[in-house]
Structures are given as C-alpha cells and as structure tokens.
Amino acid sequence: MRVKTHIFVASLLRRVFASGGYAAVLRKGAEEAGALFIRHRTRLGTETLYAPAPQSFFEEDGDSIRKFEVRLRDAEAENIDGALSSEIRFDPDCWIVEIELDDCSDLLEIVTDTTA
Numbered sequence: 001m002r003v004k005t006h007i008f009v010a011s012l013l014r015r016v017f018a019s020g021g022y023a024a025v026l027r028k029g030a031e032e033a034g035a036l037f038i039r040h041r042t043r044l045g046t047e048t049l050y051a052p053a054p055q056s057f058f059e060e061d062g063d064s065i066r067k068f069e070v071r072l073r074d075a076e077a078e079n080i081d082g083a084l085s086s087e088i089r090f091d092p093d094c095w096i097v098e099i100e101l102d103d104c105s106d107l108l109e110i111v112t113d114t115t116a
Contacts, residue, residue, distance in 0.1 A: 005095055006031040008066055012038075012097065012107060021101030030093035037087060038068065038108065039080055039098045046074040049083055053111045067109045 003011075009025060016023035029035070038050040053067035072079055087094055099107075 002033075002066065004032055005029065005034045005036055009036065009095060009097055012099075015107055016099050016101055016104070019101060019107070021099060021104075023097060023099045023101075025095070026098050027088070027094065027096035029091075029095040035087075035091055035094040036066070036068075037071075037084060037094060037096050038104075039084070039096060040104050041098065041100045042102060047077055047080045048073050049075065049080050050108060050110070051087070065109055067111050069111055 006028075013023045013025070026039070035052050037052075040048045040050065042048075048070060049072040050068040051071040053069045072083055084096060101107075
C-alpha cells in the first residue's frame with residue numbers, strides 16, 4: 001500500500017528544508033491519492049517538472065514507492081506553467097509542490113525509459 005499523498009508531501013518538505021533548500025505546496029489536491037507534480041527550480045533560473053511515473057514502471061506485486069518521470073527538463077517557467085495548467089484541467093485533484101534546491105535527485109525515485 002502506498003503512503004497517502006499528504007504524508008508523502010509533508011515528508012518531502014521536511015527533507016528539502018533539512019537539505020538547506022526551500023519547498024512549498026503550490027496546489028493541494030486529494031489527501032488520499034492525489035497525483036503529485038514537482039516543480040524543481042535551480043539557481044540557474046531553469047526548471048524541471050517531475051510527474052508521476054507511468055504504471056509500467058511499478059512491480060506487479062504492488063510496489064509502494066512513489067516514482068517520478070521527468071516531464072520537462074531545464075525548461076522556461078512559462079513552459080512549466082503551461083504543462084501544469086493542462087494537468088490541472090485533466091486532474092483537478094492533483095498536488096503541485098515547488099522545490100528550490102540545487103540537486104533533488106536523492107529526494108525522489110526517478111525512472112528512465114529503457115525501451116528507447
């Protein structure tokens with residue numbers, strides 16, 4: 001069983017602050033199982049958008065770890081805004097968390113497409 005979204009978000013925020021970064025909830029969604037999108041800003045002024053990984057990356061036996069894919073990498077803020085607007089229209093119960101940290105790779109489980 002996967003950890004509820006609001007608990008995962010609270011834990012993520014604490015871990016970001018403990019790493020010396022900043023994090024904020026930009027949009028609060030369904031507490032139980034809302035999809036989580038992470039907007040990662042760097043000092044260089046670029047942003048990366050992490051989205052929930054497709055189901056194909058999860059084990060059949062009920063993998064409980066939240067996994068993310070990179071939806072946009074080193075993008076301009078306007079592109080991230082547009083992508084998030086589309087996601088909100090599709091799923092109004094989604095969460096959006098903003099992170100300002102140089103490197104957040106140890107905070108999230110990032111999947112990569114190995115079929116390409």
